[in-house]
Amino acid sequence: MPKSVAVIGLGRVGLPLALSFADRGFRVIGVDKQERVLDSLRAGRMPFEETGTQALLERVNAAGSMELALTAQDAAEADWIVLTLGTPALSHIEIDIADIRSVIDDLLPLLREGQTLILRSTVAPGTTDWLAGYLEQKRGLRIGEDFFVAHVPERIAAGRFLEEIASLPCVIGGVGEHSGEKATEAFEPFGTEIVQTSPVQAELAKIWTNILRYANFALPNLLMMNCEQYGANVFEVIDLVNHDYPRGGIALPGLTAGTCLRKDFAFSEERSSAPGMLLAVSRVHETVPLFLVEGLRRRLGGSLKDRRVAVLGLAFKRDSDDVRDSLSYKLIRLLERELAVVTRNDPNVPAESEPLEEALAGAEAVVVATNHSEYEHLLAKLPDGTLVVDPWNVTGAREVFTAAGDRVASGP
Ligand SMILES: NC(=O)c1ccc[n+]([C@@H]2O[C@H](COP(=O)([O-])OP(=O)(O)OC[C@H]3O[C@@H](n4cnc5c(N)ncnc54)[C@H](O)[C@@H]3O)[C@@H](O)[C@H]2O)c1
Incomplete structure (x- = not known):
């Protein structure tokens, strides 16, 4: 059975990534709360322009390697759960993490030991450590020991996703001792240099x-x-x-x-x-x-x-x-x-x-x-x-x- 990755938020960052995971042999669960996005994907149409992804979507649909779902709970069974949700800024000069928080709250009761949560959204310094602390506080999970959390920022330019996912160094900021290794397992199939650092340094670098x-x-x-x-x-x-x-x-x-x-x-x-x-x-x-x-x-x-x-x-x-x-x-x-x-x-x-x-x-x-x-x-x-x-x-x-x-x- 291939390893599974769930990608929550099939926008400009999440969708090409989900398709690329599927193309690299993972079983993928793609989650988006917008029915319109899922309908478009089921019909084999990319909802936006991104070089090469229309053909990739057709390939992934033909292979049946990506399931689609509407709620974050459907992602809870995956080995890796990747969050690619929007992170706007509030008018208070402060990150708005409402989408991340709402998805985490939906997932909280369903998370299990051995899973890895990867924050791919762009976030303010300290957000990954907050997320790890929140999971510890609410679920008593030992992050880096029996549950893993990492920030793996997206630095790819629009229009160049497929080229750059396979060429740009991949920065990974894992929390605790083993989160970095776990996140690496998900990203090493793309074949680029993996650079391990702390979560806050990964956030700052992005x-x-x-x-x-x-x-x-x-x-x-x-x-x-x-x-x-x-x-x-x-x-x-x-x-x-x-x-x-x-x-x-x-x-x-x-x-x-x-x-x-x-x-x-x-x-x-x-x-x-x-x-x-x-x-x-x-x-x-x-x-x-x-x-x-x-x-x-x-x-x-x-x-x-x-x-x-x-x-x-x-x-x-x-x-x-x-x-x-x-x-x-x-x-x-x-x-x-x-x-x-x-x-x-x-x-x-x-x-x-x-x-x-x-x-x-x-x-x-x-x-x-x-x-x-x-x-x-x-x-x-x-x-x-x-x-x-x-x-x-x-x-x-x-x-x-x-x-x-x-x-x-x-x-x-
Ligand atoms: N667009 C870029 O070029 C780019 C580049 C680098 C980093 N980023 C960062 O990546 C993140 C995502 O950006 P994007 O441009 O892909 O955003 P986006 O708005 O295009 O995509 C976010 C998706 O998440 C979905 N979503 C929101 N709440 C949800 C929920 N509760 N359950 C399921 N799905 C939900 C939305 O429907 C949307 O499709 C942001 O943090 C952004 O700053 C974006």
């Missing part, structure tokens, strides 16, 4: 992986706003910084957000001894939509009332269909508060989108809110004089604000 990116992208965004003040071209300044210089480099500006980057820094701020530094990073990113709207307003003669503006890109990330916590919506809200007439397009989010030609028709200005590859040839599709706002430089315009004809004539 959130600081994201904080590094979030802080990194704040610098070009701040520079973009600075350049506007001085009438300088941010892309030229970035080239000057990076050109043949051996010590590091600066990224390009853009609308930086998304469900992970926007909240994971708050897990560090929860108990930060440098209060405010990461909040300042967040403020820079959150200011970019307003910066773009104000730049647009100034260039369109001081008012956006009744002006037609096309917003291109709703997903928070290039070539993704994930719109959670995308700044595109904040940009649209701000434009609407200027009484602009806003059209929108995203090739990956058709339900909320107009076809590109329709969105562009009659637009006086076009804002590239997401750097989708579909927008690389945008300039050639626009009438001369259309104001193009492209903080990513996906169009090759090499100016945050530019008029279409100028650039088409001279080329990128």
Whole structure:
């Protein structure tokens, strides 16, 4: 009988992982409280885009190696129980562990000695030790001896799951003496380097992986706003910084957000001894939509009332269909508060989108809110004089604000 793994929470993290366990020979129980998700999987359809997973789902369904269930209790028999539940941040700058707590409370009476509980969700430092303490307190289990708890954070980028589950080092923070070994047994079939550490170090490593990116992208965004003040071209300044210089480099500006980057820094701020530094990073990113709207307003003669503006890109990330916590919506809200007439397009989010030609028709200005590859040839599709706002430089315009004809004539 193959060993069994239950994955609770079949979202963007849990579902590809559950399918990958099934593909590596485990018997998998996939649990999600949303009937809609289970229906889609039974019908052989991935509920979201993730490279290669549609074919994998079809393979797993054909092999019958993943059962689906609606309640956490159905997961209780598995050798490993992996939690991939959402962990938002509360407005109090504090992790919201309500989903994890509710699932644990459902599982509590059913847990048995020898099982391993793996926390795969991103959590604030100390959460794994809290979970172990909670199980000890409620069930008298000796964690690390007769029941095992580990944090195995997910550091895979959306769109690259299948490639990175088999290539990125796997960080495991086990509680007590033997939890790390038990969690390793579940992850070693993926064949990557396993790095054992303490739970709190695993938690910190995950959130600081994201904080590094979030802080990194704040610098070009701040520079973009600075350049506007001085009438300088941010892309030229970035080239000057990076050109043949051996010590590091600066990224390009853009609308930086998304469900992970926007909240994971708050897990560090929860108990930060440098209060405010990461909040300042967040403020820079959150200011970019307003910066773009104000730049647009100034260039369109001081008012956006009744002006037609096309917003291109709703997903928070290039070539993704994930719109959670995308700044595109904040940009649209701000434009609407200027009484602009806003059209929108995203090739990956058709339900909320107009076809590109329709969105562009009659637009006086076009804002590239997401750097989708579909927008690389945008300039050639626009009438001369259309104001193009492209903080990513996906169009090759090499100016945050530019008029279409100028650039088409001279080329990128
Ligand atoms: N999305 C990413 O790219 C990414 C990357 C790294 C880490 N993470 C972290 O991984 C975790 C999961 O993220 P996600 O994007 O997959 O979230 P998600 O919201 O897409 O998925 C969570 C799933 O859990 C289900 N769920 C909630 N309560 C449940 C319950 N009581 N019983 C059964 N199912 C339940 C929801 O229906 C949902 O399908 C989060 O902590 C996130 O921060 C996400």
